[in-house]
Amino acid sequence: MNEQPRITDTLCAVIGSYLVKGDGDRFDADGKAALAATLQPFVEKGEPIELVLPGFPFKSLNFHAKTSGPKPDFGEVLALRRLEEMCAALDAVYGHGVRLTIVSDGTTYNDIIGVSDADRQAYNDAVRTLWPSRYFRWSTATDLVGHSGSPQELRTALVEQAALPYADLEAFKTAVQADQGLSAAHDRMCAFLYNDLRPQLADDLDEDAYFAEIREKAYEMMIRGLALNAGVERAFPQAVRLSVHQYDNAGPKFSFGFLPGLAHVSAPWHKVPYRHLDGHFSFVDHARIDAEHTLAVYRGDQIWLYQESDAAIDPAIKLSIVKPPQFGLLVELDAPEKVKLLTPRLTRSLSDFFSFICVRGCHxxxxxxxxxxxxxxxxxxxxxxxxxxxxxxxxxxxxxxxxxxxxxxxxxxxxxxxxxxxxxxxxxxxxxxxxxxxxxxxxxxxxxxxxxxxxxxxxxxxxxxxxxxxxxxxxxxxxxxxxxxxxxxxxxxxxxxxxxxxxxxxxxxxxxxxxxxxxxxxxxxxxxxxxxxxxxxxxxxxxxxxxxxxxxxxxxxxxxxxxxxxxxxxxxxxxxxxxxxxxxxxxxxxxxxxxxxx
Structure with a gap:
């Protein structure tokens, strides 16, 4: 009996369990067959399964509303850990190996968003060290275009090599305005950019000028996104394509869920990581954090994650990670009696997650x-x-x-x-x-x-x-x-x-x-x-x-x-x-x- 179809079905089921499936999802109806067609050549040849995911670009600079700083935090750890978990699950049922290439795509967009090349590179360097895994390989725009160069030269080469059917950006704008689907995508891009760009644009811009700026940047984001897609397809033509954007999972792209149980795609570079008392995590907008019942855990001068509390918190209590990503928590009290603010439920939750807690300043x-x-x-x-x-x-x-x-x-x-x-x-x-x-x-x-x-x-x-x-x-x-x-x-x-x-x-x-x-x-x-x-x-x-x-x-x-x-x-x-x-x-x-x- 040929075991290959059974193995392919099992692999599809594993990957399917890690996807974000919203309303109108088509994975079961169409996507599973498309995914199986991509996986089958690897199975027939007994070769390592190749997956590719463009993402992990840089943190949103809207530190008030969306993120808490420019550095990767425990949100990126959660995302990488879940990617590794999926790879290990595939490896366990396949046995010929799994390789996931993560294309750090920040170079494609960072100048549009207002993130400096230095900050983008610092993020890129840091995120690679957060969760080393035998399954991961990291790639950049240099690998997509086949040569090195300045960030602007790489962006230009990416668009030129894509050979898109538009003479220039103005021709692309005309095409977008004439196409209902592209026009809707442009509207969604404008909505996405609204919060990201506000802190970077001049304070004296009136609302009309602000929207005009956003519309122009949205066109540029879209055409570069098409170029990035073409570059990934050229570099990884056989790979299973995972995405950080919302699709109906009919294929060829499949929306990966960086946390279990998501109804909509949520990425850590647009949110902050929030740990609930029962141990599960959410990605939330920074502005939605309840400061009165949330503890901020720091790594150095950055917020590493937020932790829910079952009692009102005292801002004078300082929490910091001992050994990243999650081993040990130092809790510094400014008065010994404040140890009582760490309720048994909260303390148990923290010890379950960090393995040990040092409460400093007790008596x-x-x-x-x-x-x-x-x-x-x-x-x-x-x-x-x-x-x-x-x-x-x-x-x-x-x-x-x-x-x-x-x-x-x-x-x-x-x-x-x-x-x-x-x-x-x-x-x-x-x-x-x-x-x-x-x-x-x-x-x-x-x-x-x-x-x-x-x-x-x-x-x-x-x-x-x-x-x-x-x-x-x-x-x-x-x-x-x-x-x-x-x-x-x-x-x-x-x-x-x-x-x-x-x-x-x-x-x-x-x-x-x-x-x-x-x-x-x-x-x-x-x-x-x-x-x-x-x-x-x-x-x-x-x-x-x-x-x-x-x-x-x-x-x-x-x-x-x-x-x-x-x-x-x-x-x-x-x-x-x-x-x-x-x-x-x-x-x-x-x-x-x-x-x-x-």
Whole structure:
């Protein structure tokens, strides 16, 4: 039986699920067949599928109404992440590879919009570094025309090579005015330009002059758009054509949705990214942000994203990303009591997204005060010494945690004994959140808490390796009586108990004189196990995924324990005063299970 039609149908279904389908959409009626005809030659030859998307030009300069600044922000990350997600889904069912060429088309239009060539180039350079992907290739106007040159020379060459059926711009205007379809397209272009151009045009222009300027620029935008289209068709004649504009998806162009569930095309370079409390994102006009219930998260001096709050916000609280694109959030308070403005729902939402939060400027006088703060987040784990684990160097350490040595990378409550009530109920039981409060910091440059972005490691290795890691089991062993002294075996990857997303579960070994911690990869020879462990250790300390938090007195770090791994850098005697208070929250036990455990 020939499997090619079935594979092509599956590929069409995958791509179709990422399209924006508005009223009158024709993908099912006509577009699916057109897309299948484009895909079929790749399938027949067993060659990588080629896709092309012109877009990611520059940010709209209307920073009040539409965007928040000239640099790419988390909106572009969301768009690139969704493109990668589609490519990975295609790759998973096809197996011969997928390549997506993104044509940065800003050179085509930036002079019309009023964006300088320097700002366009800065945007173009920055956006390429936001979300590196093995599926992406980046292209520019230089590639379309086949030679280099100044931006204006490239624009001229693009139009000349298109060989459009118009002698010049005036002839094109005449053709537009005589054609109902082109005239309607010109009207839509004028409407689009109305907001983008207003901040760039002279303040003393009256309304008639303003509209006249827009009409002229709309003609120029249209003819260059036709030239761009011709250039893309010449350069990528066989590729599946994705678009950032609204079409009915009958083909040959298909409107890509940069967010799921869109009814209309929305692009991040015309909007700001807005994260809702339930975790989903929207692209919204900057002017529509509700300042009283929205937190601005910064990356340096730019707004990185907006976050919905379930309570009125205080503008004096500053939020900034720790490690772009989304690992860690620094929240700076100007008064300790303002920690209460971070409601449990908001804090949970932030920790789910950023993996950890550092709230700087807290003050808990007594350990009970920290416990009271943590109570709304869930059940608190009770050690034999109580709910607060005081982590500080001891004169006679019982293990590496109480020493000045490094603490290996791990996740909290990983090595509980097998006869523990909660472990008997759930073999993967561990803390879901834990809070570390800095009562006294170490010497600067020592004793930092290391935090590892498990999400990013899994993205880097790709879906095939993630799937293999689900079946890779590692046995860990330590003789610390504190943990019961029982070896524990975990898959390297298993599912987040709430979201279902894959999570990384790995612990670093130790040969400390205070506490040994061994690892053994099941089913491998000792040499292969050692090599695997060495590779994992390299991955968890890669600067792209590992952050060392420098403690300040009053810092409270809230860590999502499923999404991160953590440890501690070594210290000298000069840091013997370091004192952290740790409280762990744990998932609620079902009533039936709780009574059985009791």
């Amino acid at each position: 808990f006088e007594e350990r009970e005060d920290l416990v009271d703060y943590c109570l709304p987040f869930g059940d608190i784990y009770q050690w034999h010494f109580g709910p607060v684990h005081v982590v500080q160097p001891e004169e006679k350490p019982k293990g590496f945690v109480q020493s000045l040595e490094k603490t290996p990378i791990h996740w909290d409550l990983s090595m509980l004994p097998l006869d523990h009530d909660r472990v008997k109920q759930d073999e993967w039981f561990c803390a879901d959140l834990f809070m570390l409060y800095c009562k006294a910091p170490p010497k600067k440059g020592e004793g930092e808490t290391t935090l590892v972005d498990g999400r990013e490691i899994l993205r880097q290795v790709g879906p095939e390796t993630v799937e293999a890691w689900r079946n890779t089991h590692v046995t860990y062993n330590t003789k610390m009586t504190y943990f019961g002294g029982h070896p524990r075996t975990y898959p390297l990857v298993h599912a987040h108990p709430e979201t279902g997303e894959p999570i990384l579960r790995y612990q670093e070994g130790s040969k400390s004189e205070y506490q040994t911690f061994s690892q053994e990869v099941q089913g491998l020879s000792q040499a292969d196990s050692d090599a695997f462990v060495e590779e994992m250790n390299r991955r968890i300390y890669d600067p792209k995924v590992c952050y060392a938090h420098p403690w300040e007195a009053g810092d409270m770090v809230i860590v999502e324990n499923y999404l991160t791994l953590h440890g501690r850098n070594p210290m000298s005697e000069a840091s013997s005063m370091r004192e952290l208070w740790r409280v762990q929250t744990i998932p609620d036990m079902p009533v039936a299970d709780r009574s059985a455990a009791e």
